[in-house]
Amino acid sequence: MSYPFLQLRLHPSCIVRPRTAHDVSTAISILESCNSTKFAIKGGGHNANAGYNNIQDGVTIDMQSMKYVEVARGDAVVRVGAGALWQDVYDEAETRNLTVLGGRIGVVGTAGFLTGGGISFFSPERGWACDGVVNFEVVLASGKIVSANATSHSDLFAALKGGQNNFGVVTRFDLKAFPANPIWGGRIIFGPKATTPLLSAFTELKTGTFDPYVAGWVTVLYNHTSATFNPVSIMWYTKPELKPGALKGITEVQPQIKNGMIQAPISEHTRNASRQVAANPGRTIWATTTFTISPTIVHRIHALWKDLVPEISKQYAYANPVAELTFQALPGPPRNGSSPNSLGFGQNETPEKNLVFLQIVFTFEDAAATDGFEEALKDLVKLIEGLVKEEGVFHKYKYLNFGASFQDPLGSYGEKSLMALKNVAKKYDPAGVFQTQVPGGFKLFKR
Ligand SMILES: Cc1cc2nc3c(=O)[nH]c(=O)nc-3n(C[C@H](O)[C@H](O)[C@H](O)COP(=O)(O)OP(=O)(O)OC[C@H]3O[C@@H](n4cnc5c(N)ncnc54)[C@H](O)[C@@H]3O)c2cc1C
The missing domain is CATH 3.30.465.10 (Uridine Diphospho-n-acetylenolpyruvylglucosamine Reductase; domain 3)
Structure with a gap:
């Protein structure tokens, strides 16, 4: 089985590789009948939380x-x-x-x-x-x-x-x-001096007139071994005939070390992006939090993070840590009578305009540093959320796909959505197989 992060490579006692829905049905029927057997479900294996997509000494259903x-x-x-x-x-x-x-x-x-x-x-x-x-x-x-x-x-x-x-x-x-249709975009690697202008450009992008064709994120990377902070943007403009639109500010930030913006089919952008992330498998842990954009908050979060990560990384220098802080917009809810999702945003909310979520990431090489970085991640989230609350821009939403195991994305959808999810789980899985026999993942009833 392939996993991109080392901490996900556990040792199940049995791996099931179904080829059809009927194979999955057979596997689930057998597992359900021996209810002491725990199992995991693996899609592409890219959730970074250990035990969410694999299991030690249990059964992993690998959909590959x-x-x-x-x-x-x-x-x-x-x-x-x-x-x-x-x-x-x-x-x-x-x-x-x-x-x-x-x-x-x-x-x-x-x-x-x-x-x-x-x-x-x-x-x-x-x-x-x-x-x-x-x-x-x-x-x-x-x-x-x-x-x-x-x-x-x-x-x-x-x-x-x-x-x-x-x-x-x-x-x-x-x-x-x-x-x-082809879209325009890609990665720009900036010089360290571009950090403040890049964060200002991102803030202007989010506080200015909403442009529905701008996608992607800006990241600042801290590499402890080289003691460098490197700003990067990975952004796209999905209507290239109107480019650069509101992406203009970001693409004009200087100095740039490498500009990889191209117009190409989506499959080419996704292949390029895969090359950029696949190079170096390490132990990656992440957490997330969300806030409403303001003229100052991005800079303030960055300043706090920048002060703390060298000190944290120094304690585990033997693990060659890299820290990342990523800012990214959230999508809007389904509108105009479309079927609802469970993410908790109301019809009239506009998260795509106002909200930004963070990915706070540590990648390191040595398992011995895991507990230390996990504690540091929890502390960082607490400190950042404290700062965001102080500015009055905290938002409770936690994007599940970047949530840490110590966070509660399902609870962040709000009481109404959570109740509905629990009722659906009780209706379709009355014995709670997916609550108790599948211990990995964000669970509805183990709260
Ligand atoms: C390099 C990288 C890039 C990313 N880019 C994006 C991005 O552009 N946008 C974005 O929104 N997110 C992005 N993510 C986050 C991504 O959405 C999550 O990591 C997601 O979990 C990946 O799906 P997967 O199938 O690989 O998950 P897995 O790790 O296989 O599974 C995640 C969870 O889903 C459950 N699951 C898997 N398959 C099934 C199934 N068939 N039925 C029921 N449950 C199942 C698992 O049990 C597990 O709990 C990115 C992550 C990485 C590492």
Whole structure:
């Protein structure tokens, strides 16, 4: 089994590689009948929390043999096996000049991504990638295979858009397709002196007039071994005929060391991005938090982080740590009568305009440093949230796909959404198989 981060490489006593939904159904029926056996479900294996997509001494259901991507001729839907990676999807869909709402790095899996929300190139304009799913094929705890969509099992349909592995094993996603066109974007590596101007440009982008074609993120990296802070932007403009639009400010920041902005098909952008992340597998831990944009908050968070990470990293210098702070926009909720998701944003909220979430990341080489970095991550989140609260811009939402195991993304959706998710879990999994036999993941009832 392949996992991008070393801490995910556990040793299950049995690995199941289903090829069909019926194989999954057989596996779940057997596992359900011996209820002391714990199991894990692995999509693309890119969630960084150890034990979420693999299990020590239990059974791992690895979806990797269900990688099929089918585009029916003349169809507006792409059918994706739950083991497919985003690169598989874009490569196949583009043969029919189609694309979908999906990941921006090709090596990432579809299943965890879509059941946790999913931020795509088109999210500012079209919302969460999970809202591009028109049907989930799911194997329930009973072994029954059902279709969840707007007209059949619609409660389960909503729950799977944000509730991840609490209800069953998704075996296929049917994704709404739309015409594929080249987009403009890529990575710009800036010189260290560009950090403040880059964060100012990001702040202006978020406080200025909303441009629905700007996607991506800005990151500051701290490499302890070289004692350098390096700002980077990975951003795209999805309507290249209008470029650079509101991306202008970011692309004009200087000094630039390498400018990789190109106009290309999405599959080429996702392949390039995969090359940039796959180079060096380490132990990666992450956490997230969300705030409302203000003219000062991005700089203040960065200043706090910049003061603390050299000191934290120094304590574990033997592990060659790299720290990352990433700022990124959130998508908006489904509107105009579309089927709901479970992420908790109301029709009238505009997270795509006002909200920014952080990814706070440490990557290191030596397992001995794990506990230390986990404690440091918790402290950093606490300090950053304290600062954000002091400025009055804290927002409770935690994006599940970048949540740490000590965080509570499902609770952050709000009481109403949480209750609905719990009711769906009780209805479709009355014995609580996915609560107790699947210990990994953000759980609804182990709270
Ligand atoms: C390099 C990188 C780039 C990323 N880029 C983006 C991005 O552009 N946008 C974004 O929104 N997020 C992004 N993410 C975060 C990403 O969404 C999560 O890591 C997500 O979990 C990846 O999906 P996966 O299938 O690889 O997950 P996995 O790690 O395989 O699974 C995650 C969780 O989902 C559950 N699960 C997996 N398969 C199934 C299934 N078939 N049925 C039910 N439950 C299942 C697992 O049990 C696990 O708890 C990125 C992450 C990385 C590491």
